[in-house]
Amino acid sequence: MRKRHLVVALGLLGMLCVPAHAEARDISRETLAPNDGWAAADGGxxxxxxxxxxxxxxxxxxxxxxxxxxxGSDTPKIIKIAGTIDANTDDDGDRLDCADYATDGYGLKKYLGAYDPRTWGSAPPSGPQEEARKASAARQAERVVLPVGSNTTIVGLGSKAVLKGGSLQVSNADNVIIRNLELRDAYDCFPVWQPNTGGLGDWKTAYDTLWLRGATHVWVDHVTASDKGHPDEKEPTYFARNYLRHDGLLDITNGSDLVTVSWSRFADHDKAMLIGNGDTATGDRGKLRVTLHHNEFESVVQRAPRVRFGQVHLYNNRYVVPDDAHDYRYSVGVSTESGIHAENNAFHTPGHIEAADLVKSWNGTALHQSGTLFNGYPVDLLAIYNAYNSGSERDLTADVGWTPTLHTKIDSAGTADREVARGAGAGRTP
Structure with missing residues (x-):
């Protein structure tokens, strides 16, 4: 009996010596590690x-x-987000919907009637309904556009920090960190009809969940970005085009530079990530240097990423195209003067999508790739692309004009595939 009592006492003593729960790690003052991608260059x-x-x-x-x-001030600041924040709310915290923003007589039916291509033609919309749309859009922008200034860290607390309906915009700012945060459903109430886009016309939306515009030294880590709540595939069709409500998940444009995106998840979206916004934006030369590593792109139709001008290091990422994907277009877009250095990425697709479908080129000439896995098998994406497009497009070359030197350990595609599946996105331990 004495021995049993001693064991119990020792057990109780052990319980007293060990805290009931370990303190949660505070990541708010953490900085980007040396050599962790392009954002580590020039001072980190x-x-x-x-x-x-x-x-x-x-x-x-x-x-x-x-x-x-x-x-968007430059004062050093740390912002910790707890729980769910809805950007579509008034100053009292009451929910706002699209009808609350509509003004000056705007109405979707009126808008569609005014600019139906069968009667309006191919000229850009103008007149009362377009002016009313602009005024209504401005009212929503006042609520959902959230400017992020230099020397700012934004982190989510715990595993359920969400910014819903907002568009974080890092514009002409330097030295920004965004981590452990779910960015959801940057929903545009007032898309504009553009009759001459893509030959058939298209709907243009205004908000990215995260937009880097003229931004430098930015680290995005363990972020989840999606259209959750309002998927575009469930929107109606007007003028024979899907009535899109979302723009990009993460766009890096207008001379942004020195960016690292790591351990993040981009999901359930059409155009996920644009790096470089125009073929004629020659001022982007020498900029748009971006590292993407250990990210997951799931149920993304295109732009994962699409690159113009930039030197982009794309390694240890995981791509998942679902079995029911009927509108998948491509994953890696090689555009004007881009230099994409892709290493050890893993792709999972259904049977009707071939390895040749993973890459698309618009005026791009170069793609370095190595260590790629396609449905578990090693493939040479460059050779497959050139063979598949022989005679219809010019071949891509493996010489991208640069070699990455700033990066973390590069694992095999198989190892990274498993680790990213377990660890990418908000709410996963950084």
Whole structure:
């Protein structure tokens, strides 16, 4: 009996010595590790790590987030998001829908009637309904566009931090970190009809969940971005085109530079990631240097990514195309003067999608690839692309004009595939 009592006592002592739960790791002052991609170049990326105590915020609603962002000021700041923040809310926190933003007599039926190509023709929309659409769109933009200034860190607390309906915009800012946050459903209430886009016309939307525009030294890590809540595939068709409500998940444009995107998940979307926004934007030469590693692209139709001008290191990423995908177009887009260095990426697709479908070129000339897995088998994407497109498009070359030197350990595609499936996205331990 004495021995049993001693064992129990020792057990209780052990319980007293071990805390009931370990303290959660505080990532808010963490900075990008040396050599972790392009964002580690030229001094690295520290975000708001230098913030004083007065500029560390925990926010739970849109109003608090707006106050903490301080209009995109450059003051070092750390913003911790707790729970779900809905950008489509008024100053009292009440939910706003599209009808609340509509003004000046705007109505979708009126808009469709005014600009039906059968009667309006191919000229860009103009007149009362287009002016009303612009005014209504401006009202929504006032609520959902959230400017992020230099020297800022934004982190989600715990496993369920969500920014819903907002468009985080890092414009002409430097030194920004965004981590452990779900960005969901940047829904545009007022798309514009563009009759001359793509030959058949198309709907143009306004908001990316995260938009880097003229931004430098940005680290995006363990972020999940999707259309969750309002998938475009369930939207109606108008003028024989899908009525799109979402733009990009993460667009990197207008001379942005030195960006690392790691351990993030991009899902359930059409055009996921655009790097470089125009073939004529020659000022982007020497910029748009981006590293994408250990990310998952699942149920993404295209642009994962599409690259113009930039030097992009694409390694250890996982691509999943679902069995019911009927509109899949491509994953890696090689566009004007781009230099994509792709290593050890894994692709999973249904049987009707071939390896040749994974790459598409628009005026691009170069793609370095190695270590690619396609449905578990090694493939040479460059050789397959050139063989498949022989006679219809010019061949791509493996000489992209540069070799990556800033990167973490590059695993085999198979190892990375398993690790990314387990660890990418918000709510997963960074």
């Amino acid at each position: 990326t520290t975000g708001g790590a230098a913030a004083d105590g007065a500029h560390v915020y925990t926010v739970t609603d849109r109003a608090g987030l707006v106050r903490a962002l301080d209009g």
